[in-house]
Amino acid sequence: MPSIQSFTIAYDALNEFGTFSEGDAITGIVTLALSKETSVQSLFVKAKGDADVHWSERSGDRSHTCSAHRRYFKLKEFLIPESANETVLPQGTHVYRFSFQIPSGSMPSSFRGTYGKIVYKLEAKLSRSWRMNSSAEREIKFVSKAVPNLHSLMSPQVGSTNKEMSFFSKGHVQMDVTVDRRAYAPGETMVITANIDNSSSSDMTPKFSFIWDVVYRANGRTKHENTVCQKVAGNCIKSKTKKEIRCEMKIPVDHILTVQNCDILSVEHHLKVYLDIIFAFDPEVLCPVVILPPGLAPGYQSNKNLGPYPTGAIGGPSNSDFPPPAMSMGPYPPHSGSYEYPGVQSYSAPPPAYPNNPPVYGGPLGVYSSQPTHMFGGYNNPVPQVPSPYGTPFSSSSSSSVLHPPPPPPQFHPAPSAPESQPSLPVPPPTAPAYNLLPSAPMMNSDFLSQSDEGPPSYSLLFPEKADAK
Structure with missing residues (x-):
């Protein structure tokens, strides 16, 4: 045993x-x-x-x-x-x-x-x-997450071909192909659009093939293994007609991932769009496709709420009709919290203004009113300033009364605009009268030093009493 x-x-x-x-x-x-x-x-x-x-x-x-x-x-x-x-x-x-x-x-x-x-x-x-x-x-x-230029795989790719017909047909054929992006995860759908201008005398059929190709390398030699995963055929395009063909091709859930970082073995995918023409070489467009693991593909969307604000808002609530900024993905999967939006933590944005969430400022409670919510949003996010109890000299009186109302009189005493308008102020001593010039000095409304044609005033003109004493 x-x-x-x-x-x-x-x-x-x-x-x-x-x-x-x-x-x-x-x-x-x-x-x-x-x-x-x-x-x-x-x-x-x-x-x-x-x-x-x-x-x-x-x-x-x-x-x-x-x-x-x-x-x-x-x-x-x-x-x-x-x-x-x-x-x-x-x-x-x-x-x-x-x-x-x-x-x-x-x-x-x-x-x-x-x-x-x-x-x-x-x-x-x-x-x-x-x-x-x-x-x-x-x-x-x-599954490897080492994918170079991951962000660029989100952009669409475009290819075109132009063929002059010969032998059994005349004219030419023009085909423009657009694929919605370059990278997909297993289970996602590719969207292909083909604009075909058949200016020839032959009928033709558009066809779409999704192919993966494996290349083995050893001892200076290579071995290829080619497999057609899916194939879709469109309707026939008659002679002298133009047509736009739209094809949606779903990638199998258990499909093989792309392998590009192995020197002895590589797995590549591409989409082949071609026109099947009888008795002629088929014009074709090849578009490379990258198959990434789920969660790493650029088309993967996350529904996580970011930070204390609703999804799509940065720095506070927004009433803007524009969409939120696009999330930039890196060479790593998205993190939770506000790390998916770089720079959110660097702003001193105020909290959302809710009915049961009164604003907090540096002054006494109830003295300052909250700033309107339309001042903050995902596209206009200024750094909030602590309000001054005396307002700001660069704002008008009407706007200052809304954003920075004056404090109650028992707490603050604003400076007087004129001595006679404030009877509560102490009366200055009679021996030192304020705001009065010498009675014997004449009022000068012009700068006499700038008058180059006349001489300076005489001593007797300025001080007549002292001149008589002499």
Whole structure:
């Protein structure tokens, strides 16, 4: 009777898809069930990622083999360390927990093809004296998030072709193709529009094909594997007519992802739009397509509410009829909170003005009124200023009374506009009269120094009493 009843390995899923990416942590357990007491030399777990390609080519009577291998990472953790003395495990079920951190960097997504594969897996191995090693494996699904120029994949792509007919037909054909964007996730729909000008004497049929192409590389040679995933045919376009064709093509949910960061294996997709013409070469337009994991594709929309404001508002409530600013996606998936809108935290925007949410200012409660809500929005978000109790010299009296009302008289005493209008002010002493010039000094309404044609006034003119005394 064997001593090992079962030996398994399992891991904890991080998301609903059960996938892992660069920098993720892999945790799980190794379960060892023993029917009797057993001596063990070591028990360890490995996590690794490898790419392999292999095919054979025959030339005459000779056969040539092409193969290549790439290792992206290998991690190892001992659950029962190696030692000179064996570890004795009692009868029963033993559970060991492990944890790995996937390295950062660009690594390709998992793939299995006819002539190659990219595999990431966990492997547990149990070593015993005078016994064969026992092992358990579990493959993990890895999706790469290293996608260059992710933002540019949101823009549409346009292609065109022009063909002059010959032999069995006359005239020419013009076709312009537009695809709504360049990247999609499995399960999304491509929208293709083709404007066709058939100025020839032949009838033709527009056709749409979604193709994925795998290229294997080893020993300076390449091997291609081409597969047509979907094919759609439109209605016939008669001679001397123009027509616009619209086609919607859904990508299968379990479709293979694009692989562009592996030097020995690549997976590429493209859309082929062509016109099927009898007895003529078919004009065609090829549009490259990138298949990304769910959540990373540019067309993926998130309905999360951002920060304390409603979705689509930045800095506070807005009554604007314009749509909110477009969210810029980076080379990483969107974060929660306000990180999806850079710069939100840098504004000192006021909180939303709700009926039960009175504004808070630096002055006494009830002295200052709240600013109207139309002053703040997603497109006009000034930094709020603390209101001054005396208003602002650059605002008119009417606007100042709305935004900065004067404080009550018992709390503040504004400066007088004229001495006679404020009887409550103290009367100045009679020995020092204010605002009165010398009685003997004449009033001068002009600058006499600027009068270059006349001489300066004489001393007797300015001080006649002192001149008579002399």
